[in-house]
Amino acid sequence: MxxxxxxxxxxxxxxxxxxxxxxxxxxxxxxxxxxxxxxxxxxxxxxxxxxxxxxxxxxxxxxxxxxxxxxxxxxxxxxxxxxxxxxxxxxxxxxxxxxxxxxxxxxxxxxxxxxxxxxxxxxxxGVLGMPGLTAYTGLLNIGLPKPGETLVVAAASGAVGSVVGQVAKIKGCRVIGIAGGERKCRHVEEELGFDACLDHRQPDLHGRLSDACPEGIDIYFENVGGAVFEAVMPLLNDFARVPVCGLIAYYNASGLPEGPNRVPQVMQAILVKRLTLRGFIVWDFAEQYPDFVSDMGGWLREGRVRYxxxxxxxxxxxxxxxxxxxxxxxxxxxxxxxxxxxxx
Amino acid sequence: MxxxxxxxxxxxxxxxxxxxxxxxxxxxxxxxxxxxxxxxxxxxxxxxxxxxxxxxxxxxxxxxxxxxxxxxxxxxxxxxxxxxxxxxxxxxxxxxxxxxxxxxxxxxxxxxxxxxxxxxxxxxxGVLGMPGLTAYTGLLNIGLPKPGETLVVAAASGAVGSVVGQVAKIKGCRVIGIAGGERKCRHVEEELGFDACLDHRQPDLHGRLSDACPEGIDIYFENVGGAVFEAVMPLLNDFARVPVCGLIAYYNASGLPEGPNRVPQVMQAILVKRLTLRGFIVWDFAEQYPDFVSDMGGWLREGRVRYxxxxxxxxxxxxxxxxxxxxxxxxxxxxxxxxxxxxx
Missing domain, CATH: 3.90.180.10 (Medium-chain alcohol dehydrogenases, catalytic domain)
Structure with missing residues (x-):
């Protein structure tokens, strides 16, 4: 058969x-x-x-x-x-x-x-599976969103980023997405309801991000690394949280970028701003799957999360x-x- | 008068x-x-x-x-x-x-x-003031020591490092110190009771640290940065915690070190090993001062912490x-x- x-x-x-x-x-x-x-x-x-x-x-x-x-x-x-x-x-x-x-x-x-x-x-x-659970657990356990805080997430139209931003909105955050191209950005703003979405293909990401985050950044959900990380770092507020979920900008790299070595700069920022950077993968929070399905299923039915x-x-x-x-x-x-x- | x-x-x-x-x-x-x-x-x-x-x-x-x-x-x-x-x-x-x-x-x-x-x-x-409280709160709140885990701390004969290591011993950890010169290292091992203390002035710190930590490193109390950080990073275990308390190696630097830029390497380690790096200063935990004085005063009287x-x-x-x-x-x-x- x-x-x-x-x-x-x-x-x-x-x-x-x-x-x-x-x-x-x-x-x-x-x-x-x-x-x-x-x-x-x-x-x-x-x-x-x-x-x-x-x-x-x-x-x-x-x-x-x-x-x-x-x-x-x-x-x-x-x-x-x-x-x-x-x-x-x-x-x-x-x-x-x-x-x-x-x-x-x-x-x-x-x-x-x-x-x-x-x-x-x-x-x-997707939204009810591994990417959705990744977004939900990383945001809630490490990002610790509070009403009125500002969250930034890249790959904002993607499987993880779109859920991170929408759940952060539900939790009362101001949410700024980053995506590639005008069409994706429009979708993120108009369909997903982010407060703004910036096109990383346009020049001066740092300047535009700075304008979009007048009170700084409290949560940066890290799923890309590279140029977005560099634009975000100077804008992080004291006690900001950075769940590190993915680093797609580095995945195809066959070597390290040219110097100078910016590790001291990152470590100084961690110290001076008392940042938390914490890596995770979805299975670290597998026991939260039932809560996730219950919450996410409800949000999808109510139209509060779109996918x-x-x-x-x-x-x-x-x-x-x-x-x-x-x-x-x-x-x-x-x-x-x-x-x-x-x-x- | x-x-x-x-x-x-x-x-x-x-x-x-x-x-x-x-x-x-x-x-x-x-x-x-x-x-x-x-x-x-x-x-x-x-x-x-x-x-x-x-x-x-x-x-x-x-x-x-x-x-x-x-x-x-x-x-x-x-x-x-x-x-x-x-x-x-x-x-x-x-x-x-x-x-x-x-x-x-x-x-x-x-x-x-x-x-x-x-x-x-x-x-x-010192031990009953800011450096002691820094060591105590950073270790207990961010390092989260568990019996049988391995902790590494540099400046091990100093005001903060010496307390970090001795409190970690009280909590049941295996403790490896790093200090400058044979005299300090002997003091850390013989007087402070660390399991070992490595002289960072001798060659191949990474190799000696690797030998001293056969089961890897679960907590790295970061108070120096630089060469010690680089020697420690490859030895960190999954879910290791890195309280970032000081970066003395960078304080006198007037520029960034030569490349390559190792930030992608650090971020990949944070992701893959699910590390937590968190900066803090002593005032972030000021409300724990009474607990600290009570614990530390007792340990000093009992001779469990030397200073x-x-x-x-x-x-x-x-x-x-x-x-x-x-x-x-x-x-x-x-x-x-x-x-x-x-x-x-």
């Missing part, structure tokens, strides 16, 4: 700097058959996320790298097509991490059923789309439609 | 890099007379501390700079020699911030009586001694004896 072709995208080689199509290889394998205690999952949606660039490197990180020749990792929404597990039946919809392929074997570990009542099933990869997806058809396009994502070419949460909706 | 000469040390000019004797000027003024609501304080001890280098600069910091031509700031232990304040009497001993001079007027603001029962009155400038002072006679030597302090030439808490003990 599951016989047929299983298209997969493998990591063909490790990138130097920006990934290229040659770093990936599209192959076909057999569709696997489930053994005892296993099930077969058919991918409907694959999530593309900036962290994937880190997994393509050999160096140590918070997760082991993808091996060369292995299937690229990634979060997926799947349909159970055959199951020898008592708790899963054919037709069940699940959130899984089966990666860049059409079919995969699973023993159920790390798999969670999706309740379509909460919204479109693809939302489990945009950028869906591309076809697994074969995943490499090109990840390369584009790392350049900010997506507009909303990037998702690949790998297979058709469930038939029933 | 207070008539006579009042010797003072003024800031003569702002230093470029390391301060020189020419940045200070010793002058004589009249001993002031107290007006209504005022008292006159006679300095017995003056504290010298690394933060004073920052006050000599014009730039913004957590406190305004000393103006050129003004008396250098500093914490003092004083005797009340004349008082028009009902709560202070001649002969009272007080902790004050009257700076580098023999006599000063005070309206009582920021002044606190010293109870000689707690120990030598000079301890109010060393490095006392130099004569206000005229304060400039030379501050210059030496910034080079690590002191051995223990640096104090200037400005005047004689109380007569009564």
């Amino acid at each position: 599951t016989a047929g072709r299983n298209r997969q995208v493998l990591l063909a080689s490790r990138p130097q700097g920006e990934p290229t199509p040659e770093n990936f290889r599209l192959v076909e394998a057999e569709v696997p058959e489930p053994g005892p205690g296993q099930m077969v999952l058919r991918t409907i949606y694959l999530s593309l996320d900036p962290y994937m660039r880190g997994r393509m490197n050999a160096g140590p990180s918070y997760a082991p790298p993808v091996e060369v020749g292995a299937v690229m990792e990634g979060g997926t929404v799947c349909e159970v097509v055959a199951s020898n597990l008592p708790q899963y039946r054919q037709g069940d919809l699940v959130l899984a991490g089966t990666g860049w392929q059409e079919y995969a074997i699973s023993d159920g570990e790390g798999v969670r059923k999706i309740d379509p009542a909460h919204g479109p099933i693809s939302y489990a990869l 945009r997806e950028d869906i591309t058809e076809g697994l074969e396009n995943a490499p090109r789309e990840l390369i584009g994502l790392l350049k900010g070419e997506n507009f909303g949460k990037k998702i690949i439609r790998v297979g058709s909706d469930p038939t029933q | 207070t008539a006579g000469r009042n010797r003072q040390v003024l800031l003569a000019s702002r230093p470029q890099g390391e301060p020189t004797p020419e940045n200070f000027r010793l002058v004589e003024a009249e001993v002031p007379e107290p007006g209504p609501g005022q008292m006159v304080l006679r300095t017995i001890y003056l504290s010298l501390d690394p933060y004073m280098r920052g006050r000599m600069n014009a730039g913004p910091s957590y406190a305004p700079p000393v103006e050129v031509g003004a008396v250098m700031e500093g914490g003092t232990v004083c005797e009340v020699v004349a008082s028009n304040l009902p709560q202070y009497r001649q002969g009272d001993l007080v902790l004050a911030g009257t700076g580098w001079q023999e006599y000063a007027i005070s309206d009582g603001e920021g002044v606190r009586k010293i109870d000689p029962a707690h120990g030598p009155i000079s301890y109010a400038l 060393r002072e490095d006392i130099t006679e004569g206000l005229e030597n304060a400039p030379r001694e501050l210059i030496g302090l910034l080079k690590g030439e002191n051995f223990g808490k640096k104090i200037i004896r400005v005047g004689s003990d109380p007569t009564q």
Whole structure:
């Protein structure tokens, strides 16, 4: 019943700097058959996320790298097509991490059923999934937003940034986004309700940010690094909090930027302004998932959080789309439609 | 009764890099007379501390700079020699911030009586005062020591570092100090009871630190920056905490070090290892002073915390001694004896 072709995208080689199509290889394998205690999952949606660039490197990180020749990792929404597990039946919809392929074997570990009542099933990869939980937990546990404070977040139209800003608005903050291009900025201001959104492609980001934050910055949700970090740092207020969630500006870098070495400047700012910089990943706050689903589900139903997806058809396009994502070419949460909706 | 000469040390000019004797000027003024609501304080001890280098600069910091031509700031232990304040009497001993001079007027603001029962009155400038409270609050509130964890602190024989390490030992940590020279290191190991103390003047600090911390570093109490920070960073464990209390290595720097710019490296470490870096100054935790005095007083009486002072006679030597302090030439808490003990 599951016989047929299983298209997969493998990591063909490790990138130097920006990934290229040659770093990936599209192959076909057999569709696997489930053994005892296993099930077969058919991918409907694959999530593309900036962290994937880190997994393509050999160096140590918070997760082991993808091996060369292995299937690229990634979060997926799947349909159970055959199951020898008592708790899963054919037709069940699940959130899984089966990666860049059409079919995969699973023993159920790390798999969670999706309740379509909460919204479109693809939302489990975004606003109701890992990016949403990242935004929610990082903002509330480390950012500690208080009414009247000013928050800045980059990649403001993206999966994490859009939720950070909207939840901060709900908590009473003044929220300034940063995004690439006029179209994204307009969306962030008009659809997402940020107080302002600045285009980082225009000159003098620091000056415009300074104008947009007349009372300084109390929370900088760091998901990009680079030029945005440099524009923000001088504007941070005493006791500002900086949840460090991602550094997409550095992911493709193959070396360090030219000097001078600005580490002393950053450390002095931490000391003099009594800043808190704290790194986190979503699993550090996994126990807050039930609170998150309850809050976020409510905000979505009430229209207080809005969410945009950028869906591309076809697994074969995943490499090109990840390369584009790392350049900010997506507009909303990037998702690949790998297979058709469930038939029933 | 207070008539006579009042010797003072003024800031003569702002230093470029390391301060020189020419940045200070010793002058004589009249001993002031107290007006209504005022008292006159006679300095017995003056504290010298690394933060004073920052006050000599014009730039913004957590406190305004000393103006050129003004008396250098500093914490003092004083005797009340004349008082028009009902709560202070001649002969009272007080902790004050009257700076580098023999006599000063005070309206009582920021002044606190010293109870000689707690120990030598000079301890109010060190283990029972600002440096001790800095060590205690930074370690307990930000370092969050847990039994079995490894802590590293530099300037380990100094006023802050020596207390950080000894309190961390009381909390069950393995404690590695860093200090300049064999004599200080031996003192830190043998008298203060650290598990080890490394001489930063010897080569390959990173390698020796790595050997001394086989299970990595969970808390790095940052009071120096520079080469120690660079040696520590690669050894930090996931979820390590870095209270940032001082950066003496940078205080004399007149520019940034050569490149490459290592900020991306530091930010990546914060993200990947989920570090917390948090700056603080002692007044951020002023409300914990009663707990501190109670704990520290007890530890001193029980001999669980030991404390060393490095006392130099004569206000005229304060400039030379501050210059030496910034080079690590002191051995223990640096104090200037400005005047004689109380007569009564």
